[in-house]
Amino acid sequence: MNLALLYLLLLKGTCTAFAGLASLPVIHDTLVTQYHALTDQQLNQAVVITRSTPGPVGLYIVSVGYFVAGVPGAIAGWLAMITPAFLIIPLVHFAGRHTDHPRVKSILQAVVIASAGLLLAASIPLARVALTDPVTVGIAAISLVILLTTELDTLWIILSAAVVSLSASSLGLIAGFG
């Protein structure tokens, strides 16, 4: 895929999202569904990678770029990740005094809520690819409960999930994905 196009497609995702993973539905629409440049499995792996390494969650876009076009793709992803950050300069400079404007707040709040609904929706195709047997379904269910009820860092959840899956596989409980 042309790097400039990849950058613009990723930018379309990052520019329309207001939190780390909120761009995921847009990225899924364009790169997986429209362009077939990325698989659901790779998108899942990108999320795993950024949740297991330090730094903001929005970094998954770098991983996505790498999966699509190697190191140049990752650089396109990095640029798409940092470009929207410059928008804060005019905000700080000119609009700083209007952030309390109720109408502005109301618009942003609706966008934030919609992005949460979309993110939940985006986890469905990811689940279809990742949850293929009772062990992985169990891992996802237990992880979700832990995430909702504790403050445990996601790194530990990912590591534990990897260990559980590894043990289950060596005991022969998971078959057919080797």
Place this chain on the structure above:
Amino acid sequence: MVGQAEDSIAGDRPGLGEIADVFARYGNFTLGGGSATTATIHGQIVARRHWVDDQKFSLCFALGRLTPGTNVLAFCTGIGWLLRGLPGALVALLAASMPCTLIVIVVTALFREWQDNTIVQAAIHGAVAAAVAITAKTSWTIAGPIYKRRERWRVIIIGAAAFGLYVGLGVPAISVLLLAAFIGALLPVAAP
């Protein structure tokens, strides 16, 4: 413009090297996502070094949340701008994003390399299952703070509508977000 940014900051004005140092060290290597990173940076630039006061910090934090893309990066850029104008913004953004980007590239490359190893694949399979839970939970992380205030019905209606439009009717994500912005403009104003 740079002149005005300079005027707005009293106290110790750091050099570009110091800005790079603080944002590279505290912007990249904090696990636990954006809020943990912001808390760490607060400790450094407000409490310890007095580069900005609490008010400017909160302004950048709030505006960072309103800026599209990764909130923490916008926040760092905003602080950099206040401290040193455009060069400060650029240095803060590069320092806060390059080291962690390199780590992600290396880990992604290793992921690809190890894809054919059965043992590693079993581990990745489990980790990816956990990522599904993380993705679903992040949606609550985004909507939860609004739900806990008085706008409960907004979260339920707009959230469910966005979910339904995307899953049920196949409306593209961008259209859903733009529609939400439009509806947000028509709704009675949100509680303070």
